[in-house]
Amino acid sequence: xxxxxxxxxxxxxxxxxxxxxxxxxxVDEAFATQAxxxxxxxxxxxxxxxxxxxxAESVIVAAIVRRGADPSEVARGDFVTRMxxxxxxxxxxxxxxxxxxxxxxxxxxxxxxxxxxxNRVAFGFRAYRSRDIAVETSRTFQVVSRFHRAIGVxxxxxxxxxxxxxxxxxxxxxxxxxxxxxxxGISRASVVRSIVTEAALVAVLGSALGIVIAWIGSLFINxxxxxxxxxxxxxxxxxxxxxxxxxxxxxxxxxxxxxxxxLRLVRTPPLALFGR
Amino acid sequence: xxATLAQASLIRHRGRTILAVLGVAIAAAMLLxxxxxxxxMRESFRELLLSRGYDIRLAPKGTLPFDTDATIxxxxxxxxxxxxNPDIREISPVLGGSIHVTSGGxxxxxAVIGINPAVQGDYELLSGRDATDSGAIVANDYLLAKLxxxxxxxxxxxxxxxxxxxxxxxxxxxxxxxxxxxxxGAAEQSGTAVRRETLEAMSPEKADRASLFMVRVRKGANPDxxxxxxxxxxxxxxxxxxxxxxxxxxxxxxxxxxxxFILGAVSLFVGFLLVTTLVTVSVNERAGEIAVMRAIGVSRxxxxxxxxxxxxAISLAGAILGLGLxxxxxxxxxxxxxxxxxxxxxxxxxxxxxxxxxxxLGLLVVAGIGAxxxxxxxxxxxxxxxxxxxxxxx
Numbered sequence: 001x002x003x004x005x006x007x008x009x010x011x012x013x014x015x016x017x018x019x020x021x022x023x024x025x026x027v028d029e030a031f032a033t034q035a036x037x038x039x040x041x042x043x044x045x046x047x048x049x050x051x052x053x054x055x056a057e058s059v060i061v062a063a064i065v066r067r068g069a070d071p072s073e074v075a076r077g078d079f080v081t082r083m084x085x086x087x088x089x090x091x092x093x094x095x096x097x098x099x100x101x102x103x104x105x106x107x108x109x110x111x112x113x114x115x116x117x118x119n120r121v122a123f124g125f126r127a128y129r130s131r132d133i134a135v136e137t138s139r140t141f142q143v144v145s146r147f148h149r150a151i152g153v154x155x156x157x158x159x160x161x162x163x164x165x166x167x168x169x170x171x172x173x174x175x176x177x178x179x180x181x182x183x184x185g186i187s188r189a190s191v192v193r194s195i196v197t198e199a200a201l202v203a204v205l206g207s208a209l210g211i212v213i214a215w216i217g218s219l220f221i222n223x224x225x226x227x228x229x230x231x232x233x234x235x236x237x238x239x240x241x242x243x244x245x246x247x248x249x250x251x252x253x254x255x256x257x258x259x260x261x262x263l264r265l266v267r268t269p270p271l272a273l274f275g276r
Numbered sequence: 277x278x279a280t281l282a283q284a285s286l287i288r289h290r291g292r293t294i295l296a297v298l299g300v301a302i303a304a305a306m307l308l309x310x311x312x313x314x315x316x317m318r319e320s321f322r323e324l325l326l327s328r329g330y331d332i333r334l335a336p337k338g339t340l341p342f343d344t345d346a347t348i349x350x351x352x353x354x355x356x357x358x359x360x361n362p363d364i365r366e367i368s369p370v371l372g373g374s375i376h377v378t379s380g381g382x383x384x385x386x387a388v389i390g391i392n393p394a395v396q397g398d399y400e401l402l403s404g405r406d407a408t409d410s411g412a413i414v415a416n417d418y419l420l421a422k423l424x425x426x427x428x429x430x431x432x433x434x435x436x437x438x439x440x441x442x443x444x445x446x447x448x449x450x451x452x453x454x455x456x457x458x459x460x461g462a463a464e465q466s467g468t469a470v471r472r473e474t475l476e477a478m479s480p481e482k483a484d485r486a487s488l489f490m491v492r493v494r495k496g497a498n499p500d501x502x503x504x505x506x507x508x509x510x511x512x513x514x515x516x517x518x519x520x521x522x523x524x525x526x527x528x529x530x531x532x533x534x535x536x537f538i539l540g541a542v543s544l545f546v547g548f549l550l551v552t553t554l555v556t557v558s559v560n561e562r563a564g565e566i567a568v569m570r571a572i573g574v575s576r577x578x579x580x581x582x583x584x585x586x587x588x589a590i591s592l593a594g595a596i597l598g599l600g601l602x603x604x605x606x607x608x609x610x611x612x613x614x615x616x617x618x619x620x621x622x623x624x625x626x627x628x629x630x631x632x633x634x635x636x637l638g639l640l641v642v643a644g645i646g647a648x649x650x651x652x653x654x655x656x657x658x659x660x661x662x663x664x665x666x667x668x669x670x
Contacts, residue, residue: 048512124438124441124442139617140616140617143612143613143615143616143617146612146615147609147612147613150608150609150612151535151539151609154302154305154306154605155306155539157302158299158302158303158306158543158546159546161295161298161299161302162299162546162549162550164295165292165295165296165299165550165553165554166550166553168291168292168295169292169553169554169557172289172292172557173557173560173561225531228530235531
């Protein structure tokens, strides 16, 4: 079986069984759903549109397959049919040709030497490492990834300012409590420590809540886009480094804001904090 | 009076106000960018499709223009059928392929389109002369730079490269007559154009075939009914109107539109929350002051207006700052997305439209008013005597 690289092979509806042994094809799940095909159905295929069913070849749908997760195919919405190589070559008029060969080596260490040998002696084609081809075909996703990173940086800056602002406001709200503590004889260091601890606690609790919201959001995003693009790919993944970074950042900002605001408040005379 | 009091309140806590304005500015920048992303991409694509006035594209059945190597046979017969519809004003068949160009010892492969220069809608002539005769070729700057070729040079052009025998099936000497810019071309794509007859002669297997037909409809005619008519009368093509093409792009790039919507909503919410928090804290701090104002006869409406004004002032200042910031970040983000392989140079993901800017500004002002409502309501409903007593005890 070969994944047909010629995208113009079409399937026409024609439930006309033939007497000669029929060839089989496999269609992808999305196509089967859209064309209401099931295993055992007879269909006719042609490389050109508009060919009457009588002039096209009849085949049997032998399998309905689910495509692997290929980022380069996301959003294209193409349907893929797998058929026997010789049949595809015949109906497409491609002759004894293929678009590419896939070769598995016995061990990973052989790849470089095999590549070098092929490219030294081969005439008319060139051998590539699968990994290099994957890099080339995933250029679209590299762009999307760069875009996400840029959006991420902007979001982090915005969230940092937001967090800083909120934390400063929360501490400033406590000016009378701080004044009371200072008048009772509690040292400046103790006041700063208690405020910073409180700020850190708020930051950690906020982060925990944020992670839960992000996890629910991530579930929704994956559910939505997997259904939209009919792919098993994950669009949003929460990894431990992301969690560590988010918690670390909010902790840092919380402590920073707590230190800044509390230092400013403990340096102000307690009576001034009371507005006297 | 209300404005003066609101201003005084904001100036009293300068640092806090600056921080809030900065927060709103970033939220506004993000909001503007997301509004631009959500609407700009579609608008930019629509402008691109309409730039040459062609309303309908015909591609081989089941494909999009130049999405595959498939071609449509019977150019003459299809053209004659199309001419039978009085609503069709102009038809431009285009044949696509690839060529090898040799100049100064360099062999460069490039995309080629075979067109009729009189009705072509694929490129703009920048300098020189169009490919009006069969021995002429026009090329884009990217290819000219790669070849080091100049106007008037004779180029050895070949099609049908067979890697097995390293031979070409069709070879011609063509004179470079013009420098062009391909409307649908990507930034790093070598492109050329010749007369369709020239390309057909070089690739006999493509005789009387086209990769695409571009159809212009008569002014006042409905492109969608012409599209339906074409699909009925020419069964081996897919007719794509501007609306169909935009719908397809919408689907393929729906991810960006939805991302824009989500991030835009989050930005708006963050801005709203920031202003609400700030104004609420400010109102709590001034509970005594507000009670005194109420005690000396200042109306509730006055207090409400003053507090709402504070929220609007922060939002407005942030929005104005954010619009500038948003334009800068939009440019940066657009530069990232422009690197999409095969994306036409003319497509902008972040297209600035005055409407988008006004929408972002309007949303922020509405959010600012909304953000001031809760603290204003709290301020206006403070029990005067109790607030004064609490203030006196404190």
